[in-house]
Amino acid sequence: MTETLRERRRNQTSRDIRIAALELCFTEGFDKVTTEAISTRAGVSPRTFFNYFLNKESAIISHPPDFPPEAIEAFVHGTGRLLDDLRLLMRAQFNLLQDDRKMIDMVHAVIRTSEVLRATHEAAMRQLQSKFTDIIQRRLHNVPRQQIEILCSMILITVGQVMTDSPDTDNTRDIALYVDDALDALEQTLKLIA
Amino acid sequence: MTETLRERRRNQTSRDIRIAALELCFTEGFDKVTTEAISTRAGVSPRTFFNYFLNKESAIISHPPDFPPEAIEAFVHGTGRLLDDLRLLMRAQFNLLQDDRKMIDMVHAVIRTSEVLRATHEAAMRQLQSKFTDIIQRRLHNVPRQQIEILCSMILITVGQVMTDSPDTDNTRDIALYVDDALDALEQTLKLIA
DNA sequence: ACCAAACTTGCAGTCTCTGCAAACTTTGCG
DNA sequence: CGCAAAGTTTGCAGAGACTGCAAGTTTGGT
Secondary structure, eight states, X not given: OOXXXXXXXXXXXXXXHHHHHHHHHHHHOGGGOOHHHHHHHHTSOHHHHHHHOSSTGGGTOOOOOXXXXXXXXXXXXXXXOHHHHHHHHHHHHXXXXXXXXXXXXXXXXXXXXXXXXXXXXXXXXXXXXXXXXXXXXXXXXXXXXXXXXXXXXXXHHHHHHHHHHSOSOOSXXXXXXXXXXXXXXXXXXXXXXX | OOSOHHHHHHHHHHHHHHHHHHHHHHHHOGGGOOHHHHHHHHTSOHHXXXXXXXXXXXXXXXXXXXXXXXXXXXXXXXXXXXXXXXXHHHHHHHHTTGGGHXXXXXXXXXXXXXXXXXXXXXXXXHHHHHHHHHHHHHHOTXXXXXXXXXXXXXXXXXXXXXXXXXXXXXXXSOTTHHXXXXXXXXXXHHHHHO
16 A cells, blocks of 8 residues: 555544644634644644644645646746746646645635734745746756846745735636736736836 | 933833844844843843833834835826836835944844744835835826736845845945845846746 | 554643733823 | 822733653554
8 A cells, every 4th residue: 555554644633633723713713723722623632733733823834735847847948938938837836736726715714814824824935936946047047046036036926916815716716827817917017117 | 302201211111122132132043032031131021021012023123114205206206217216216215224224234134043033024024015005006096006016026025135135234335225236136037037 | 462663642841922900100280 | 399190110820832751552563
């Protein structure tokens, strides 16, 4: 088998805690929910909560998946317009999220209930950004890293803004459409400045 | 007189705490310093610390000053290239910081010692950003707010990146030069995409 | 069935932060 | 000056996040 019993248990407990946290925070707001309440609902001791998560925030915010390797290669060796190829790369990434769509929307709703949580979310995004920067750098060897960092910030900020601003999702939309909205908004903005 | 005794005392205590916090965190790192240590060094009780500051972070991070009104008007009714006029506006804002130059550099150094602090700093920047957006919106009535928000994010992110990335300051440089560096980097980046 | 490694739990303790009430200070006023 | 109102400081008790430790339980391999 691919997973030992121990691993399955561990994943299950982790999921239990995450879901307990998400459901509680969705109704009560992040700040009103104690780690004790989460642990109880998840059926573990408060101490165990901290064996799984570094802090209350990380039970809600999880790291986004990596970019799919084949999409990375396609981008790095791509020959299209930079923004168009970026769009493809990001769609590939977003498609990985399709399955957790419902959870992701809940997480975004919960993020709106707390400044701390928002900050944690942004920290997670920064990690994504650093991977993102590395990838773009591979395509644009000769461009100074600082500029690429700025470019990445611009893109991720825009995606974030679109995802939290957009009126409550109808949930039927393809999640990758966020990427399109964001990049369109970005292109409009660029015209503004030029 | 312009300030009553009470007000002067209050300002002085606030400054005492801020300085105690900054000095301690500069040498020990934000996470190693307790609110008790800060209070003791500032010569007040731990309870008083929280009468002055909402939390440990806010003793380090303070809100940036508002944009000077005359600079705002100049920008709103300006006729130059958007980015050039923005540059003037931001320089005017940065010039207000000139006096606290030394403290600001320390704050930036301390921010690097803690994720939490960085997050708090970004939250403060977000507030600036919202004022910034309002100002630009006044000049560009007909542009959708979302695009202006993106524009502001881009600029503030770039400034932040320049300020934290730039090799340790020589402290003699005009602080407003950060604005120039940032906007130059931004313009370079835009060329990349076009 | 048995042992070692992995996991869970309780407990005691540190730290941030809040509410409350008692003591003290400043201020405005007669 | 002297006194009341308003503003401030402080101590104390307590909630809640989080850690280290040690004792107990479960699992995986032999």
